[in-house]
Amino acid sequence: EIVMTQSPATLSVSPGERATLSCRASQSISSTLAWYQQKPGQAPRLLIYGTSTRATGIPARFSGSGSGTDFTLTISSLQSEDFAVYYCQQYNNWPPITFGGGTKVEIK
């Protein structure tokens, strides 16, 4: 099973600033990585798949990069609606698909 590790656990950012979230895989997963956003009481929402492809309707301020074992989600200028928990997920070698533990982006 591929273990996904996200850092930091919590990220404090001011509105308008850039946020950089990291995700590391325990072995190479090529570019088979997705990112999700989850707000309290809601289901996760797909943001990015294939490391860098934005899902339908996702604003351009969200971008993904990386390959192999190290990946990054960048939010270029945080809006109030972006404060949430973000999860990465690998789908290179499944079953099982596996998720990272999440990064909470909070208001500084």
Place this chain on the structure above:
Amino acid sequence: QLQLQESGPGLVKPSETLSLTCTVSGGSLSSYYWGWIRQPPGKGLEWIGSIFYSGSTYYNPSLKSRVTISLDASKNQFSLKLSSLTAADTAVYYCARHPSANYYVSDYWGQGTLVTVSS
């Protein structure tokens, strides 16, 4: 617009079997994978398993001995059965769609249903 809706009991006793159903509206089950993901309160996401519209199933090895996922195309539904429940199975259970084996992400989700395991 595709919509998924989970249904089932909110409270189940230890050692019993949980049965949940996901009803899909606004589209058919054809050509996609359909899965279950759960989230214990305050914790992260765990993939339980999925079923392809043809009936092939895929399970998380950690739960495989207790999980059965099935599909009823005539009702546009798929279901989860999880047996031998313990308190550790208390979680919000989500159903989701996965576009393909090569893009095994969850692009549509149900709203989730909280299942509490308690006597």
